[in-house]
Amino acid sequence: MKIKTAEFVVSNSKVDQCPNSTLPEYAFIGRSNVGKSSLINMLTGRKSLAKTSAKPGKTQLINHFLINKNWHLVDLPGYGYAQVSKSTKKVFQKFITAYFENRKQMVCAFVLIDSRHKPQPIDMEFMEWMGENGIPFCIIFTKADKLKEKALHKNIENYKAEMLEIWEEMPEYFITSASAGLGKDEVLDYIDGINDQ
Numbered sequence: 001m002k003i004k005t006a007e008f009v010v011s012n013s014k015v016d017q018c019p020n021s022t023l024p025e026y027a028f029i030g031r032s033n034v035g036k037s038s039l040i041n042m043l044t045g046r047k048s049l050a051k052t053s054a055k056p057g058k059t060q061l062i063n064h065f066l067i068n069k070n071w072h073l074v075d076l077p078g079y080g081y082a083q084v085s086k087s088t089k090k091v092f093q094k095f096i097t098a099y100f101e102n103r104k105q106m107v108c109a110f111v112l113i114d115s116r117h118k119p120q121p122i123d124m125e126f127m128e129w130m131g132e133n134g135i136p137f138c139i140i141f142t143k144a145d146k147l148k149e150k151a152l153h154k155n156i157e158n159y160k161a162e163m164l165e166i167w168e169e170m171p172e173y174f175i176t177s178a179s180a181g182l183g184k185d186e187v188l189d190y191i192d193g194i195n196d197q
């Protein structure tokens with residue numbers, strides 16, 4: 001898929017205020033600093049469509065972008081800020097679960113995972129929750145350029161092994177680097193393939 005147009009639509013702090021549209025939407029979510037904004041900008045070919053490197057604790061917003069006038073890319077808030085209080089975390093969890101439970105247009109969520117790290121409980125718990133609730137998701141490994149080929153594949157294999165303790169098969173996954181433009185076609189073609197069904 002070639003991205004011809006990518007437009008910011010709206011930011012919301014409440015799920016019920018999200019666009020009243022039947023267009024399919026694809027959500028991007030992950031720990032703060034995982035490289036989500038950089039990835040969205042890489043995928044859309046726009047330098048600053050999504051704002052990079054916002055400070056932890058920034059307002060938690062759901063951002064909708066209209067792509068090629070026929071689907072929405074949804075930038076969900078980053079989770080896992082070490083600095084926020086437990087009560088803030090709870091509010092955030094509610095906010096995210098409300099999005100996934102209520103947004104019928106949501107076709108697939110891309111869960112971003114930093115390819116440099118071992119499986120983290122917060123990500124595993126999140127994906128387990130997605131699985132239990134029947135929410136379709138894929139994994140996007142980010143920042144692949146930061147590792148040598150061998151180390152990267154070792155990390156991915158470790159991840160797979162841990163995932164297979166929970167699931168019968170590994171969810172669809174993509175290896176990406178926003179800096180190197182890696183994985184762009186694969187992710188966009190995957191979305192295209194679903195939209196064409």
Ligand code: GDP
Binds near residue numbers: 032033035146176178
């Ligand atoms: P977000 O908080 O998940 O939106 O993460 P950002 O996109 O703001 O990225 C966090 C930091 O990681 C920034 O310093 C980025 O420059 C860096 N970063 C993001 N993606 C990549 C990547 O693919 N490769 C490298 N080397 N750095 C990246």
